[in-house]
Amino acid sequence: xxxxxxxxxxxxxxxxxxxxxxxxxxTTLFFSVACVAIxxxxxxKEGQAPVDVSAGILWIAIAFSGTxxxxxxxxxxxxxxxxxxxxxAPAPRPAIYxxxxxxxxxxLFATEVVVVPMVAFLFDAPFxxxxxxxxxxxxxxxxxxxxxxxxxxxxxxxARTRDVMLPILLYPITIPxxxxxxxxxxxxxxxxxxEPVAMLWIGMLSFFDVVFVTISLWTFEPLMTE
Amino acid sequence: MxxxxxxxxxxxxxRHFGRRKAVSRVTLALQAGDILGLLGPNxxxxxxxxxxxxxxxxxxxxxxxxxxxSASRGGADVRGRIGVLAHELHLYPELTARQNLAFFARLHGxxxxxxxxxxxxxxxxxDRGEDQVASFSRGMRQRLALERTLLHxxxxxxLDEPFTGLDDRAVRIVADRIRRIARDGAIVVLATHDLDVAxxxxxxxxxxxxxxxxxxxxxxxxIRQQYRAxxxxx
Amino acid sequence: xxxxxxPVLALTALMFAYSPIAIANAPYESTMRLVQKIFYYxxxxxxxxxxxxxxxxxxSALYLFKGSARADRIAAAAAEVTVIFGLFGLVSGSxxxxxxxxxxxxWDARLTMAFLLELIFFGxxxxxxxxxxxxxxxxxxxxxxxxxxAPFVYKSVDWWxxxxxxxxxxxxxxxxxxxMWYVVWFCTFxxxxxxxxxxxxxxxxxxQRAALDQLYLAAxx
Numbered sequence: 001x002x003x004x005x006x007x008x009x010x011x012x013x014x015x016x017x018x019x020x021x022x023x024x025x026x027t028t029l030f031f032s033v034a035c036v037a038i039x040x041x042x043x044x045k046e047g048q049a050p051v052d053v054s055a056g057i058l059w060i061a062i063a064f065s066g067t068x069x070x071x072x073x074x075x076x077x078x079x080x081x082x083x084x085x086x087x088x089a090p091a092p093r094p095a096i097y098x099x100x101x102x103x104x105x106x107x108l109f110a111t112e113v114v115v116v117p118m119v120a121f122l123f124d125a126p127f128x129x130x131x132x133x134x135x136x137x138x139x140x141x142x143x144x145x146x147x148x149x150x151x152x153x154x155x156x157x158x159a160r161t162r163d164v165m166l167p168i169l170l171y172p173i174t175i176p177x178x179x180x181x182x183x184x185x186x187x188x189x190x191x192x193x194x195e196p197v198a199m200l201w202i203g204m205l206s207f208f209d210v211v212f213v214t215i216s217l218w219t220f221e222p223l224m225t226e
Numbered sequence: 227m228x229x230x231x232x233x234x235x236x237x238x239x240x241r242h243f244g245r246r247k248a249v250s251r252v253t254l255a256l257q258a259g260d261i262l263g264l265l266g267p268n269x270x271x272x273x274x275x276x277x278x279x280x281x282x283x284x285x286x287x288x289x290x291x292x293x294x295x296s297a298s299r300g301g302a303d304v305r306g307r308i309g310v311l312a313h314e315l316h317l318y319p320e321l322t323a324r325q326n327l328a329f330f331a332r333l334h335g336x337x338x339x340x341x342x343x344x345x346x347x348x349x350x351x352x353d354r355g356e357d358q359v360a361s362f363s364r365g366m367r368q369r370l371a372l373e374r375t376l377l378h379x380x381x382x383x384x385l386d387e388p389f390t391g392l393d394d395r396a397v398r399i400v401a402d403r404i405r406r407i408a409r410d411g412a413i414v415v416l417a418t419h420d421l422d423v424a425x426x427x428x429x430x431x432x433x434x435x436x437x438x439x440x441x442x443x444x445x446x447x448x449i450r451q452q453y454r455a456x457x458x459x460x
Numbered sequence: 461x462x463x464x465x466x467p468v469l470a471l472t473a474l475m476f477a478y479s480p481i482a483i484a485n486a487p488y489e490s491t492m493r494l495v496q497k498i499f500y501y502x503x504x505x506x507x508x509x510x511x512x513x514x515x516x517x518x519x520s521a522l523y524l525f526k527g528s529a530r531a532d533r534i535a536a537a538a539a540e541v542t543v544i545f546g547l548f549g550l551v552s553g554s555x556x557x558x559x560x561x562x563x564x565x566x567w568d569a570r571l572t573m574a575f576l577l578e579l580i581f582f583g584x585x586x587x588x589x590x591x592x593x594x595x596x597x598x599x600x601x602x603x604x605x606x607x608x609x610a611p612f613v614y615k616s617v618d619w620w621x622x623x624x625x626x627x628x629x630x631x632x633x634x635x636x637x638x639x640m641w642y643v644v645w646f647c648t649f650x651x652x653x654x655x656x657x658x659x660x661x662x663x664x665x666x667x668q669r670a671a672l673d674q675l676y677l678a679a680x681x
Contacts, residue, residue, distance in 0.1 A: 006333065013329050017320045020358075081314035085374075087282060089333045090306030148605065155601060160592040169587060169598075172579035173605045179572070211608055219604060222524045223597055226283040243593055245676035284527065436680070 003098060006091040010099025011106075017076065024072045025110060032065040032111050033118065040122055054123035055185035059141070059178050061115050062108060066145055067167055069107050070153040073100065078157050083224075093221040097150060101213075104146045112138055130188055133198050137188070140205035141181035144212055145174045151216040155223040177212075180204045229303035230381060231293020232258040234279070234413055239288035240437075241274055248274040250437040251288070256415070256430075258381070261408045263428030263445060264417040265453055271437035272417040273312075276384045279415060280310045292382070306334060309380030313387055315371040319360035323351055323370050326359060327377060334378040345373040348403065365396040372400060376407060383407060383414045389423050401427050425449045462664075469657055475650040486643040495559040498552050500643055504651035505549040506574075510610070512542040512655060513577070516584075517607025520600035529670065532596050535603050537662035539584040541655060546578040573609070580606040 018024055039057040043049050077083040086096050116138070120127040127134055152169050156162040184201030187194040234256045241249040249271045256262055264272050277283035278290060281297040281304065289296060292304050310316075317326050327342040346355045349369040359367060368388065375383065385404075389397050404427065408414050418424055424431075424445075431445040433456045440456045479500070489496035516538035522531035553571070558564050565571065580602060588599040 009329070009332050013318070013321075016325060017318060020320045076318075079314070080317050080319065081312055082316050082318060084280075084282060084310065084312065085316035085330065086333070088280065088305050088308060088310060090302040090335065091333075092302065151601070155598055158592075158594060159598065161590055165587060165591060165598075169583050169602060172576050172583055173602075173609065175576050176573070176609065212605075215604060215608060219524060219601055223601055225281075226277065226594055242673075242677055245673040247677055247680055250680070 003092050003095040006089060006095035007098035007102060010086070010096060011102045014073070014076075014099075014103045024069060025107065027072070028065050028069045028107060028111055029114055031068055032061045032115050035061040035064050036115060036119055036122070049123050051123050051125045051189060052186070054119050054125040054127075055182045055189060057123075058115065058119045058185060059181045061119075062112065062142065062181075063145060063171070063174070063178055065111050065115075066104070066108055066142075066149055067170065069104060069111075070146075070149045070170075071163060071166060073104060073107075074153045074157050083154075083157060087224060093224065094217045096224075097154065097216060097220040100154065101146055101150045101216075104150055105143055108142045108146060109139075112142065125189055126191070127185075127189065130193050130195070130198070133195070133202070134185070134188055136202050137181055137184045137198070137205065140202060140209055141177055141184075144177040144205055144208045147209065147212040147216050148174050148177075151220060151223070154220070158226075177205065177208050180208065229295070229300070230307060231295070232381070232411070232413075233291075233293055234382060235291045236279075237289050237291070239275075239278060239285050239290060241271075241278060241283060241286050247437045249278065249285075249434075252434075252437075252439045254432060254439070254442060256413045258411040258413055259408055260430050261404060261414040261416060261428045262430045262432055263424045263449075264415055264432050264434060265419065265421065265424065265449075266434040267419065270434045272434055273386055274437075275434065276310070276312075276386050276415065276417055279382065280308055280384055281305055282310075306378065307381040309375040309378065309383045311371055311375040311383075311385045311388055313390065315367055316374065317359050317367060317371055320358065322356050322358055323349075323362075324355040326370070327374055330374050331377055336378055341377055345377055349373040350399070364391040365393060368392055368396065369399065372403060376403075381412060383412050385414065385416045387418055387420075388416065389418060389420050397423055421450045421453055465657070465660060468653060472650060472653040472657060475646070475653070479647050479650055482643045482646055485639075487637060487639050489640075492560050495556060498556040500647045501651070502549060502552040502556060503644060504648040505545050505552060507648050508651050508655040509542055509545040509549060509577075511652065512538045512545060512659065513581070513607060513610045515659070516542060516581070516603045517610075520603030520607070524597060524600045524604070532600070533663055533666035533670065534659075535600060536588060536596075536666060537659050539581050539588075539599070539603060540662060541658050542581045543578065543585060544658070545655065546574070546581065550574060550578060577606060577610060580609060 036057055039053075039060060040049050043053050043057075074083075077086070083096075087093060089096070116127060116134075119125065149166075149170055153162075153166055156165055156169075159165060180201045184198050184205070187197040187201065236252055236254045239249060239252045240247070252275065254262075264275065266272055274283060278285050292300060292307070295304060297304055318329075321329070323346060324342060327345050328338045331338050331341050343352075343355075346352050349366075349372070351366060351370055354362070354366070359370065362370065368391070372385075372388065375385075383404075388400060392400065401423065404414055404416070408429070416424070416428060428445045428449075430443065431449060431452070432442045433440040433453060435456075441452070446452070483497050483500045486497070486500070488494070516535050519531040519535035519538060522528050523535055553574075554564050557566065584599050584602040584606065587602060588595050591598045
């Protein structure tokens with residue numbers, strides 16, 4: 001059983017579970033929308049919210065929804081202690097990490113499909129002038145954030161204080177990713193679009209992604225065994 | 227399935243958490259066909275010992291050898307020959323019985339049919355295959371969980387309190403299943419504090435208290451007396 | 461090694477005692493004059509932090525992959541030392557920045573990353589204490605990720621235009637002002653010794669705790 005096959009198997013299993021109730025998808029989506037709304041109200045001045053903050057709000061919404069989604073996804077594995085059964089599969093254990101990562105990333109992408117147009121609409125922000133660059137930024141940033149998040153959420157499954165610990169541990173490490181995402185997105189919102197700067201941040205994000213995914217794959221197994 | 231073993235040897239196995247000794251210098255040898263009853267009061271270290279046998283917990287000292295191979299070097303090969311059933315049953319309540327079994331079959335690289343259908347039959351759930359596990363009673367889940375554990379034909383079967391919450395009929399079914407797989411050559415390690423069920427099922431007896439192995443030998447009749455003598459003396 | 465502790469402590473104390481004299485005798489920097497002299501402690505504090513972060517990361521990796529309990533103790537000690545020196549670095553930098561730039565804080569690249577690093581290792585300490593059983597491994601993961609972030613703190617000033625002085629200031633100081641150069645490295649050496657002493661003392665505390673646990677375990681037999 002190779003890594004990719006097992007990862008896809010786990011992804012399909014999570015899809016099958018999610019399709020029964022849409023519980024995680026709907027709550028995450030709703031939460032992200034509420035997040036954007038709350039932050040927008042905080043910045044409204046004379047009936048208009050400034051365009052500058054839209055990039056920041058977008059990424060905060062992604063980060064906060066991501067934390068929620070991570071907690072819920074691993075709660076599902078904690079319930080029947082199914083994580084134990086997964087760890088016994090005769091496949092390299094990082095495959096489990098990869099399968100979960102793919103699931104979280106897919107979920108966050110689905111959230112972004114809703115949130116990005118919403119932010120663009122509420123702030124009258126020109127997000128879509130360079131759609132390919134925006135997709136690259138969002139994609140790479142989401143992967144970087146989810147890579148660390150999946151690892152930490154998995155290792156916290158056994159801890160008692162897991163709900164509190166996840167944000168405490170996750171945010172400091174993923175803030176560089178968020179910063180890169182925000183700066184890159186801001187560059188795309190500038191008039192005229194600041195392509196070189198956006199490309200710089202895309203490069204940074206790629207680098208983060210490689211480093212974070214590599215470290216996570218490497219440390220997953222020792223972290224999951226007691 | 228290229229790797230297999232018929233002996234499992236624990237040598238001077240210990241595991242401590244800080245200053246609490248969960249398992250202390252346990253030495254045991256198991257072979258195919260054994261049904262080892264791991265008996266002891268709560269907190270004696272049974273679950274930790276099972277965890278180490280399952281390669282999910284690393285020992286602080288000592289070794290476990292699966293037919294000469296250790297868990298660290300054996301890795302995926304060794305894991306593929308182990309089946310574990312703990313209290314939480316390792317089932318996804320949102321999925322159907324069939325979906326649960328199919329997932330774990332594929333996870334072990336096996337074709338779904340005829341394994342899944344046979345397993346459903348063995349669990350007497352042939353007509354409930356398309357129902358969500360969430361709708362099952364405890365007894366039904368336990369039977370399904372046991373079949374899930376045995377789906378890939380593991381050589382080493384580790385069961386942690388498999389009889390909790392079962393009525394007499396379910397207990398008999400599960401006990402028969404265990405006897406069957408032992409006859410087919412599996413090594414069964416059964417942790418329980420239900421001595422009445424253990425009596426008549428287990429072929430060997432290991433008593434643990436405070437992480438230490440108090441006795442290890444063939445299980446004769448009258449397990450309750452033997453156990454009481456060992457555990458309840460100071 | 462233990463025998464060296466007191467002599468090194470004495471040496472460090474002497475060097476610390478001398479350092480204000482050395483700093484006072486160093487030439488004034490042209491624009492910031494007296495205020496610039498915070499640099500003689502500020503820079504060494506960050507040097508000490510770099511060392512302790514490296515120690516923590518390597519020790520965390522050793523613990524996670526080799527199961528070395530000794531590495532775990534060293535990692536825990538190094539994380540605490542990191543937080544201490546990081547705090548000093550941030551505070552001294554803030555005081556300097558108030559005088560030199562007019563603001564207590566700036567969200568430029570290096571300050572942001574330094575602050576994050578501090579948060580990461582503070583998280584290390586939190587998870588170690590409140591993470592429940594098996595928290596040492598969780599903390600080790602934090603240590604490794606913290607170490608991965610650290611290079612960005614260092615290089616960030618070179619990549620982006622920021623308010624903060626660039627790393628090139630240090631490399632050319634030898635040519636521009638040898639007297640400053642010597643004082644900087646004297647103070648750096650002093651503070652590194654101090655860091656080493658703190659680390660050693662803290663590791664010793666952990667060793668004693670572990671020895672106590674061993675005694676408890678042995679007593680049970």
